[in-house]
Amino acid sequence: MLEVRGLSFSYGDFSVDDVCLEVGEGEILTLLGPNGSGKTTVLKSIYGLLRPRERCVFIDGKDCHSLPLRERARLVGYVPQSHHPPFPYTVLDVVVMGLASQLGVFESPKKEHYQKALEKLKLVGMVRFKDKPYTELSGGQLQLVLIARALVQEPRVLLLDEPTAHLDFKNQVRVLEIVKRLAGREGISAVMALHDPNLASMYSDRIALLKDGRIKAIGKPDEILREEILEDVYGVPVCVLEFNGLRIILPKTEVIQ
């Protein structure tokens, strides 16, 4: 479904080099790596917010970046790491704005568009906030609304940049369960950046470990979440435990020695 072939992008003093990824229908691929390793740069390049050096993003074989905006928006949705709302639009209006590419320049959203937006707000448990100004939401609530906004176009591929940032423990699980459900039931392919290797262990079909703009390792969680690989990428001693077939990663500190 999603194929990234040799993605390269440079900011000048930092570059992402030759990133290759394949994500199948209904698969969740997690980008894991230290701060500044290039996770956001990769996601923004896939989405087309940054222009990679070559055409390298294909969805079902189509060169994604050369498609008209309307068509591209139906294929791929993006949930940014942070978003600072400029105006106090209502939550419902913000989600409807996710459909902007489907509307003509002077066309106002119709009842069916609001209906779709309400459905997605319901899915992320935010429907009771529909009339609240977006500027008055907590960081976690904002994140859930951004997910609903990305989902409203019903994309085939969903890119999520640290979707659990700002969320409390329950909401972290809730958001990742939503992603898992979307992948499992609707066949959406998800690529998400995460910081917590334990959440990556629980919610990824495969993990790509990034360091200095390059993929150091890619594979199933039990192939990637290994002491020697994590210590090399993060530069911190860890111990990896097994629980119900999952890998649990703990930093090796005095507390647990």
Ligand SMILES: Nc1ncnc2c1ncn2[C@@H]1O[C@H](COP(=O)(O)OP(=O)(O)OP(=O)(O)O)[C@@H](O)[C@H]1O
């Ligand atoms: N607009 C920009 N202009 C110049 N350099 C940038 C810009 N945005 C990011 N960078 C640099 O690119 C590198 C990779 O940043 P990126 O945000 O992709 O990393 P990340 O892995 O997502 O980090 P984090 O986990 O901290 O969010 C960093 O060194 C960063 O300073």
